[in-house]
Each structure stands twice: as structure tokens, then as C-alpha cells.
Amino acid sequence: MNKSVRHLAVDILTQVELNHDFASPLLDKVLDDYQLTGNPDGRLLTHLVYGVLRLRAHLDWIIAKLYRGNFENLNEQIKNILRISLFQLKFSERIPSFAVVDEAVKIANKVHPEKSGLINAILRTFLRRGSNISFPPLKKNSAQHIGSFYSHPLWLVEEWLAIMGKQNTLALCAANNKIAPLAIRTNTLKISRNELVRELELQGFDVTPTNYSPHGIIINQGNIPIQKITAFSKGLFRIQDEGAQCISFLLNPSMNDSVLDACSGSGGKTTHLAALMQDQGVILAIDSNPQKNDALKKEAARMGITSIKTITYDLSAGLPEDLRDSFDHVLIDAPCSGTGTLRRNPEIKWRIKQKDMDKLNSLQKNILDNSSQAVKKGGHLIYCTCSLLSKENEHIINEFLKNNKHFSLCEPPSSINQILIENKLFYRTYPHVHNMDGFFAAVLKRD
Numbered sequence: 001m002n003k004s005v006r007h008l009a010v011d012i013l014t015q016v017e018l019n020h021d022f023a024s025p026l027l028d029k030v031l032d033d034y035q036l037t038g039n040p041d042g043r044l045l046t047h048l049v050y051g052v053l054r055l056r057a058h059l060d061w062i063i064a065k066l067y068r069g070n071f072e073n074l075n076e077q078i079k080n081i082l083r084i085s086l087f088q089l090k091f092s093e094r095i096p097s098f099a100v101v102d103e104a105v106k107i108a109n110k111v112h113p114e115k116s117g118l119i120n121a122i123l124r125t126f127l128r129r130g131s132n133i134s135f136p137p138l139k140k141n142s143a144q145h146i147g148s149f150y151s152h153p154l155w156l157v158e159e160w161l162a163i164m165g166k167q168n169t170l171a172l173c174a175a176n177n178k179i180a181p182l183a184i185r186t187n188t189l190k191i192s193r194n195e196l197v198r199e200l201e202l203q204g205f206d207v208t209p210t211n212y213s214p215h216g217i218i219i220n221q222g223n224i225p226i227q228k229i230t231a232f233s234k235g236l237f238r239i240q241d242e243g244a245q246c247i248s249f250l251l252n253p254s255m256n257d258s259v260l261d262a263c264s265g266s267g268g269k270t271t272h273l274a275a276l277m278q279d280q281g282v283i284l285a286i287d288s289n290p291q292k293n294d295a296l297k298k299e300a301a302r303m304g305i306t307s308i309k310t311i312t313y314d315l316s317a318g319l320p321e322d323l324r325d326s327f328d329h330v331l332i333d334a335p336c337s338g339t340g341t342l343r344r345n346p347e348i349k350w351r352i353k354q355k356d357m358d359k360l361n362s363l364q365k366n367i368l369d370n371s372s373q374a375v376k377k378g379g380h381l382i383y384c385t386c387s388l389l390s391k392e393n394e395h396i397i398n399e400f401l402k403n404n405k406h407f408s409l410c411e412p413p414s415s416i417n418q419i420l421i422e423n424k425l426f427y428r429t430y431p432h433v434h435n436m437d438g439f440f441a442a443v444l445k446r447d
């Protein structure tokens with residue numbers, strides 16, 4: 001290997017920041033290219049990348065206290081060398097301190113040799129007096145404490161404090177820094193959950209059925225990546241968070257129903273709806289990204305599904321005339337901030353800005369308004385996001401209902417676990433409460 005694991009981690013983190021890439025596909029490519037999948041070096045690389053992304057603000061607070069200049073102006077590679085090294089020194093007891101500092105200096109000598117002395121000095125200063133560095137006090141400034149210590153953007157913490165209070169915000173931010181469970185959804189067109197559990201156990205996986213989705217399984221431990229086993233290639237399951245699985249039960253479609261999936265993406269919910277309908281009926285999946293539509297087609301083929309048709313179209317621009325008043329169910333998985341998925345995608349914390357919200361809200365309203373025109377009389381409209389911000393959720397719904405009197409908010413069906421329904425109206429899940437991604441959904445009925 002030409003580069004050390006820590007150097008590879010620096011490269012991935014720098015690319016995530018500068019190119020606005022997601023870490024997961026970058027990490028998967030490096031693991032494959034360097035043949036690190038499933039071995040200790042691969043696990044270390046994953047640990048470093050996601051550890052730094054989750055705790056970046058915590059690490060940056062400490063580094064900024066040790067650096068005499070303006071930390072924000074430092075080169076991104078230098079920042080990531082310091083972040084990775086500090087993460088190991090503070091949170092990884094297995095690696096000797098001298099080895100961490102030595103490796104950091106070696107990486108710096110390869111990429112920015114003029115900064116190797118600076119890196120050496122900052123890390124050695126941390127070893128001498130790092131335990132004396134304090135964070136803002138919780139009682140005097142809750143938002144700054146939670147933002148810096150639990151590593152979340154200040155504006156997001158302030159939003160959550162206003163919505164859910166101090167204790168829930170603390171618990172949520174702490175939960176976001178933990179590793180999310182690996183959940184899969186049984187393809188009930190081919191196998192039952194109990195049968196799939198037995199098959200996975202025979203292949204050496206430690207698994208647990210999910211608490212809320214009747215089709216879900218949590219993979220606790222396994223010897224090989226779950227996507228590499230035969231059961232995956234046979235289409236017996238799909239990787240999907242439990243919170244996302246439950247959305248399909250809000251629609252509760254029957255055989256031969258017509259469904260419009262207005263923002264289908266790569267098809268997690270689309271393929272689940274097809275299974276609930278026993279692959280009988282019509283599902284039209286629309287997405288503005290042709291690559292996602294291609295991915296959905298491949299996924300449907302892998303899972304043996306034939307009832308899904310795809311269209312590449314931007315629904316924020318309007319609804320095609322031939323789709324009006326045509327569907328029993330319309331699902332809108334709206335583009336959103338993704339603040340309910342920070343355990344899986346911690347880079348979102350550093351990418352989404354408060355100034356972005358107005359543009360997102362406008363997009364959400366347009367898609368909701370346009371897609372609602374596809375609902376038949378007496379049909380249902382389901383709006384959902386993976387956001388934990390009111391302005392993307394109930395505020396959007398309340399404004400829509402105010403302007404569209406022929407729709408009304410209705411109680412979600414009994415097909416979904418009622419524990420997840422707030423005040424008999426909205427579907428809500430939280431990482432710190434339900435150990436799944438954070439979701440919001442509302443079920444509306446056209447009169």
C-alpha cells in the first residue's frame with residue numbers, strides 16, 4: 001500500500017469537504033481498490049472517517065484553542081491530519097500516542113512539508129495540556145455547549161432547543177454521534193422474515209427482528225459485508241432503515257391499487273410498496289435524476305419486481321396533464337435537509353446551512369402542490385421527510401391544508417405501529433427514542 005490507512009482517511013475527508021461528496025461511496029471505493037474490505041485496516045479506515053465526521057466540531061474546538069493562528073484559514077488537508085490524529089489521541093486508546101504523532105508528521109511531510117512542524121507542535125501540546133481545555137458551560141450557554149461538545153452546527157442546535165427542549169436536544173445530539181444499526185428489509189415477495197432470519201443465522205450473522213417494522217431485521221454482527229452474500233444477489237432483502245420501512249405502512253396499499261411515488265430516488269420505499277401490493281397493480285416512480293431511475297430499475301430486477309414503471313421528470317415544475325386525478329395513493333418523499341439521518345451521513349451536519357432552508361421549503365411546497373393534483377377523489381396523499389425540523393414538516397402540511405380545502409389530515413391506518421404516531425396525527429421517529437433514523441410523515445385524504 002503506497003499510502004497508510006490514516007493518509008487514505010485524510011484524502012477521503014478532504015474530498016468530502018472540498019467536493020461535497022458523501023463519505024460512503026468514497027469509502028467503499030477505497031476499500032475495494034486497496035482490498036481492505038472486512039480486514040482490520042478497513043475497519044480502522046471506516047472508524048477514522050466516520051469518527052472525525054461525527055465529532056468534527058468537538059475536535060475543531062480543541063485544535064482552535066491550541067493553534068495560535070486562525071484555524072478556519074488552515075489548509076483542509078492539514079485540518080484533517082490534525083482531526084484524525086486528535087481523534088485517535090482522545091478517543092482511541094489502542095494506539096500509542098507517539099505513533100499517532102509520528103504518523104501525522106509523516107503524512108504532512110508528503111502533502112505539506114512546511115506544516116509538519118506545526119502539526120507536531122499542536123499534537124504534542126495537546127498531550128501536555130489537552131485535558132485542561134474546557135468547553136462552553138451547559139448551564140450558561142446550552143446551544144454553544146451542545147454544538148461544540150456534541151459536535152453539531154450552532155444554528156441546528158438552536159432550532160432543536162426551540163422545538164424539543166434541552167434534554168431531548170442533548171439526547172438527540174449524543175445519539176447522532178453513535179453508529180446507526182444496520183437494518184435490512186425482507187423482500188416478502190420471495191421469503192418471509194422468519195425464513196430470512198434463519199438463513200442469515202446459518203451464514204454466521206447475529207441478527208434481531210426490528211421492533212416496529214414487521215419486515216425488518218437488524219444485522220448485529222457478521223463475518224462478511226451483507227451485500228456480498230448470496231441472499232442479497234437473489235434479491236431476498238434490501239438495506240433500508242427501519243424508519244424508512246415504516247413509511248410504506250402509512251400508505252397501506254392493496255393489490256391492484258395505483259400508486260405514484262413522486263420522489264422515488266433509488267427505490268427503497270417504491271420496492272417495498274410493490275411487495276405490499278404483491279407486485280399487482282401500478283406503481284409509477286418519478287425522479288428528476290436519471291441515474292436514480294436507472295438504479296431503481298436494477299433494484300426492481302434484482303428483487304423480482306415487475307409492477308414499477310419509471311419516469312425522469314422534475315415535479316417541482318408541474319404535473320404532467322395525463323397524471324391528474326389518476327392515483328389511489330401518492331407518496332411524496334420530499335427533498336429535505338436530511339437532519340434525521342446524521343448518524344448515517346454525518347457530513348450533512350457540515351454541509352447544510354440555515355440559509356439553505358428557504359430554498360428547500362420552496363421546493364417542498366412546489367412538489368407537494370403539484371403532486372397532490374395526481375390524487376383521485378377519495379385517494380390519499382402521504383408527505384414525508386427524513387428531517388427533524390418543523391419548517392420542513394408540519395409547517396409545510398399546515399400551509400398546504402390552508403390553501404387546499406379539498407384535502408384533510410387523517411389518522412394514519414392501523415397497519416402502522418401506533419406508538420410511532422404523535423397525537424393520532426403525525427408519524428415521527430427519532431434516533432434517541434426509537435433507535436432509527438428521524439422521519440416525519442402526514443397522511444392526507446382528498447375529499
